[in-house]
Amino acid sequence: MKEKITIYDIAAKLNISAATVSRALNGNTKISDTTRKLVLEAAENMNYEQNKLALALKSGKSKNVGVIVPHIDRSFFSGVIRGIEEELNSNGYRVIICQSYDTEEKEIESINALLNAQVDGILMSISNLTSDLDYILNKTVRKGVPLIFFDRKQDLKGVSTVTINDYEGGYQSTQHLINEGCKNIAHLRGSKRLEIYNDRCKGYKQALLDNGFEFKEEYVIETKSKIDEGAEAVQKLFKLPTPPDAIFSSSDFVALGAIKELKKMGVKVPEEFSVVGFGNDPFTQFMELSISSVDQFPTEMGKITAKVFLEQINSPGEIKIEKKVVLTPKLWIRKSSTKKDV
Amino acid sequence: MKEKITIYDIAAKLNISAATVSRALNGNTKISDTTRKLVLEAAENMNYEQNKLALALKSGKSKNVGVIVPHIDRSFFSGVIRGIEEELNSNGYRVIICQSYDTEEKEIESINALLNAQVDGILMSISNLTSDLDYILNKTVRKGVPLIFFDRKQDLKGVSTVTINDYEGGYQSTQHLINEGCKNIAHLRGSKRLEIYNDRCKGYKQALLDNGFEFKEEYVIETKSKIDEGAEAVQKLFKLPTPPDAIFSSSDFVALGAIKELKKMGVKVPEEFSVVGFGNDPFTQFMELSISSVDQFPTEMGKITAKVFLEQINSPGEIKIEKKVVLTPKLWIRKSSTKKDV
DNA sequence: TTATTTTATGCAATCGATAACATTAATTTT
DNA sequence: AAAATTAATGTTATCGATTGCATAAAATAA
Incomplete structure (x- = not known):
């Protein structure tokens, strides 16, 4: 009841060699129709199933x-x-x-x-x-x-x-915010060690420059894609002499945290402040205040x-x-x- | 540069048998300290790595x-x-x-x-x-x-x-809704072919009965855990002579769809209508109107x-x-x- | 010093499938 | 009908690691 059937079992039953069984099962041409049928039938009856492990060892794949x-x-x-x-x-x-x-x-x-x-x-x-x-x-x-x-x-x-194209995603998002009339766009970015975040940031910067906006270091805050950090970042940004009126975030979670904090502070989104996230996480569309976001497919x-x-x-x-x-x-x-x- | 090192390579290098190499690597006791050290050292130098595939075939695991x-x-x-x-x-x-x-x-x-x-x-x-x-x-x-x-x-x-304990989850949710003062609690359930949904439904029913409420077939609607079906279900429920004032949903997505539809219809949640979901999907807590839900850990x-x-x-x-x-x-x-x- | 036990190691089979090579049987060619 | 092909199948090695059994060498006992 527990033993597993191998090509040797089939070979033994049919009084032929395991090689022939293997050939029959693999559709090798050098085999007679008679034996092929016999083997296929026996394999079916005996519930033979190929051991991929053996195959893997043999083939190296x-x-x-x-x-x-x-x-x-x-x-x-x-x-x-x-x-x-x-x-x-x-x-x-x-x-x-x-x-x-x-x-x-x-x-x-x-x-x-x-x-x-x-x-x-x-x-x-x-x-x-x-x-x-x-x-x-x-x-x-x-x-x-x-x-x-x-x-x-x-x-x-x-x-x-x-x-x-993370650069493109960053550029588009920023351009969109500019089109919406935002004047001071901040960017909540991810780790500097990852290209994706560097690229998104570059796109952000270039969009600013292409539209005659100034790129301000203090508007860029590094986060670890956690909700809380979005809130913290907003706190920081609002302590600046000129607080921003928009955020392009490299993370949907950070965007969410930012929005929650803004709401708590009484800042109206999107009327007074705009936010764009990144990732198009399902929740972004579920919110009553749905969050704009870049889809990464x-x-x-x-x-x-x-x-x-x-x-x-x-x-x-x-x-x-x-x-x-x-x-x-x-x-x-x-x-x-x-x-x-x- | 591309060849993989096996125990045979180590054996050949040290002029011993592969069996000995294997024993040395596996901490077998029947081996002298000298050869063990020699083998371990050679293995290290040659960057030997065990081929788990061979091991798997041999051991059957x-x-x-x-x-x-x-x-x-x-x-x-x-x-x-x-x-x-x-x-x-x-x-x-x-x-x-x-x-x-x-x-x-x-x-x-x-x-x-x-x-x-x-x-x-x-x-x-x-x-x-x-x-x-x-x-x-x-x-x-x-x-x-x-x-x-x-x-x-x-x-x-x-x-x-x-x-x-899905029964418990259903019971608790329903009891909670009753405690909140809801009088007509509907249930949006999942496929009848799955125990989990049957159990949640049983818990729902028992909670109703234990509290002297009537269990009404027409208050139970089967869905496939899609957002849209939550909206459809709400439509159906509001066509009943006595529409419900609460929903216990077996799915967070269906609960979400229901809430969105209710809002569209001008029904205020939670003031006039309460909703509990199931699954504790991350989005349930992100919503401005956060959704009560059963955590399945x-x-x-x-x-x-x-x-x-x-x-x-x-x-x-x-x-x-x-x-x-x-x-x-x-x-x-x-x-x-x-x-x-x- | 010889007999006995212990220790360390080698040999060969095994896990299951495949394939190069060898061999036999059947078929075709001349 | 003998020679040359071709077709079908068998033999055996292989992939890499493990392990029971055999054996040689060393250590201990008598």
């Missing part, structure tokens, strides 16, 4: 792909994973999940574990504390294991990346990341040129930044 | 666990997965994710794929279309692969389950599910008695159901 994200229970990342899973599953790959908790230690631990498990590739969003990328490279790309970054990338030789990003991986793994030859896919973000304009009715 | 959820990008499920991952990772297991999309077809496909991949166990929340549970049982438990249901369970011989549920699995897999002997863990839910009382200020 586990058909498993590792995915590392800071936290899986963040809507953006779970959306990406959804996309990855959808795309890879239909291509015969399984997805192994690891969380880095935004620490380099866990990240390296995960990479090692995944490599030991012989994954065929690693798709990841780096933690904002990652410093030793060379270590990761040595373990993966240089040993022939495809590595692909999504969203939180870093430009490395041999590493393909899939991101959205997580599921699409996941699918494309998976596709880039598949392309890479299926490309013959050794010379793999890294691919840099940049998706276009979309700003959803909602109530939090619209003085006139939408 | 892949150290991989499959997790099947309807959708990974739903906050409840991603929370559970987070908990599972945390608990299992620190025990040397990897987590393979599959989505059933709430279809039986995908569910069965996933189970087969996971079993082929030789996972050591399967943790799942069944889809609301699952009918052929016997098929699943035959593939797993009866062949010795532990199967554990979390949240969306079904009582089966040999299958452990981890759930919250997803991460804890995930951790406990993982623990139950570990217990089971580590328990010696064949007789595995199924374990039924029931967590206690917590009703977070927020604005949507509080007439007096909180």
Whole structure:
């Protein structure tokens, strides 16, 4: 009742060799129709199921792909994973999940574990504390294991990346706020160690400059994407000689915290103050005061990341040129930044 | 540069047998300190890394666990997965994710794929279309692969389950609404095929009866946990001769849809109408009109599910008695159901 | 000093599937 | 009908690690 059927069992039953069974099951042409039928029938009857582990060991391909994200229970990342899973599953790959908790230690631990498990590739969003990328490279790309970054990338030789155009997202958001008539736009940014936040900030700055606005250092505050920090940032901003009248936040959560604080302070959003977030987290549209936000299309990003991986793994030859896919973000304009009715 | 180091490479270098290398690496006692040191040193120098695939094939344990959820990008499920991952990772297991999309077809496909991949166990929340549970049982438990249901369970011989007390959640929510002075409480429930929704409904009914209220069939509407259905349900309810003055919803999304519709209709929440949701989705607390909701503690549920699995897999002997863990839910009382200020 | 036990190591099989090579049987060519 | 192909199947090694059994060497007992 418990024993598992192998090709040897089938071979024994039919008095043929395991090799023949294997050939029959794999549609090899060098086999007679008679035996093929016999084998297929026996396999069916005996409930044979291929042991992928044995296949993996033999072929050197586990058909498993590792995915590392800071936290899986963040809507953006779970959306990406959804996309990855959808795309890879239909291509015969399984997805192994690891969380880095935004620490380099866990990240390296995960990479090692995944490599030991012989994954065929690693798709990841780096933690904002990652410093030793060379270590990761040595373990993966240089040993022939495809590595692909999504969203939180870093430009490395041999590493393909899939991101959205964060610069564009920052630019658009800021331009939108300017169009709405805002005069003093602050920016709540994320860690300086991550490209995505640097790019969003650059977009913000350029939009200001292109419109003849001044870029003020004191209007840019670094946060860790927590709600509370949005509130704190607002406090800080309102202590300035000229408080801003708008915020472009690199995080929806921070935007939310800011809005709550503004409300508490009696500042009316969007009449007196406009806010735009980033990420298009589901909650942004649920609020009565819905929050404008930049959509990063997580599921699409996941699918494309998976596709880039598949392309890479299926490309013959050794010379793999890294691919840099940049998706276009979309700003959803909602109530939090619209003085006139939408 | 690309070749992977095996114990044979180490053995060759040291002029000893692979068996000895294996013993040295595994801390076997039957080995001299000299050779052990030599091996460990060589392994270090040569950057040896164990191939878990080979180990898995040999031992019959892949150290991989499959997790099947309807959708990974739903906050409840991603929370559970987070908990599972945390608990299992620190025990040397990897987590393979599959989505059933709430279809039986995908569910069965996933189970087969996971079993082929030789996972050591399967943790799942069944889809609301699952009918052929016997098929699943035959593939797993009866062949010795532990199967554990979390949240969306079904009582089966040999299958452990981890759930919250849905009855209690339904009872508490309804009692709370009664305490708030609501007289006609409707219930927006989920699929009748899932125990969780039946239990929540039972709790709702019992609370009504215990308080001398009448249970009315027409006050119970089945939904699929979509926002729109909350709005539709409200429409229906207000066409009744006696429209309700409160809703206990089995889903936060449906509750949200209901609240939005009520607002559109000019019904004041919570003054004239109270709403309680289920799931404690993050957005419920972000809303200006925060939504009361029942917390299912997803991460804890995930951790406990993982623990139950570990217990089971580590328990010696064949007789595995199924374990039924029931967590206690917590009703977070927020604005949507509080007439007096909180 | 010889017999016995202990310690350290090697040999070979195993997990399940695949594939290069070898071999037999069947078919075609001349 | 003999020679040359071709088709179908078997043999065996392999992927990398573990382990029961055998064996040689060293240590202890008699």
